Amino acid sequence: MRDEKILSGWNGLTIAALGRGFAITGKEEWRAAAVAAVAAIRGRLVDRHGRLLRCAHAGVAAIPAFLEDYAFYVWGLIELYQATLREEFLDDALQLSKEMLRLFAAPDGGLYSVGSDADDLPLRMQSAVDGVIPAGTGILRSQMGSIQQQPLSHLFSLCTLDFLHGPPLEITLHGGTADQQDTIVHSVAQRFLPNLVLRRGRREGELQINVCAEGSCRPPLADLAELEALLDELA
Numbered sequence: 001m002r003d004e005k006i007l008s009g010w011n012g013l014t015i016a017a018l019g020r021g022f023a024i025t026g027k028e029e030w031r032a033a034a035v036a037a038v039a040a041i042r043g044r045l046v047d048r049h050g051r052l053l054r055c056a057h058a059g060v061a062a063i064p065a066f067l068e069d070y071a072f073y074v075w076g077l078i079e080l081y082q083a084t085l086r087e088e089f090l091d092d093a094l095q096l097s098k099e100m101l102r103l104f105a106a107p108d109g110g111l112y113s114v115g116s117d118a119d120d121l122p123l124r125m126q127s128a129v130d131g132v133i134p135a136g137t138g139i140l141r142s143q144m145g146s147i148q149q150q151p152l153s154h155l156f157s158l159c160t161l162d163f164l165h166g167p168p169l170e171i172t173l174h175g176g177t178a179d180q181q182d183t184i185v186h187s188v189a190q191r192f193l194p195n196l197v198l199r200r201g202r203r204e205g206e207l208q209i210n211v212c213a214e215g216s217c218r219p220p221l222a223d224l225a226e227l228e229a230l231l232d233e234l235a
Contacts, residue, residue, distance in 0.1 A: 009069035015076030023083035023189035070100040085200040166195040176207030
């Protein structure tokens with residue numbers, strides 16, 4: 001017997017992998033698959049109030065999504081945005097992140113695993129322990145005791161900690177053609193830049209690349225060669 005449920009969280013993990021894979025390789029079929037998965041979630045796993053749902057089977061979707069579903073889907077949307085620079089994916093990620101904090105926030109600053117709109121439960125649990133799939137919570141302050149005692153069980157929380165405290169690197173692309181921007185995205189994605197934030201700017205016209213790193217913003221760059229030289233210098 002085959003399990004044919006469609007899970008929003010697992011699709012989010014797949015979207016993240018496909019988005020990052022497309023950014024690195026430029027394989028169009030991976031981008032298309034990620035975009036199709038987003039469309040499927042929008043069409044089948046969001047109710048009429050905008051609430052993300054956990055799974056669908058045989059055309060029926062009713063269970064409110066858990067924390068991990070929101071977290072994984074948001075992660076996928078962010079990876080897909082950074083791979084395509086299509087603002088619709090970033091807009092969805094921001095909206096869902098706000099909704100996630102509203103539904104799952106705990107008084108101690110952590111996040112519960114189930115939403116406040118779930119059926120009455122005797123206890124709402126919190127967990128930051130990574131298992132077969134990563135933990136849904138990346139709220140560090142409430143979990144630091146457990147992280148210090150068992151760091152190998154909290155690898156994604158440690159990645160979050162590294163992102164927050166590592167040297168930030170922000171690259172903003174203004175203007176230029178779609179091909180120019182795609183070429184830059186693919187080049188940047190092939191480097192190990194764990195604290196990278198890549199975004200599309202608002203200005204049109206000739207290509208301009210703004211890079212902010214190590215507490216300062218550098219003079220605007222005009223092409224990929226200049227950007228690669230600066231990234232080599234920062235590395």
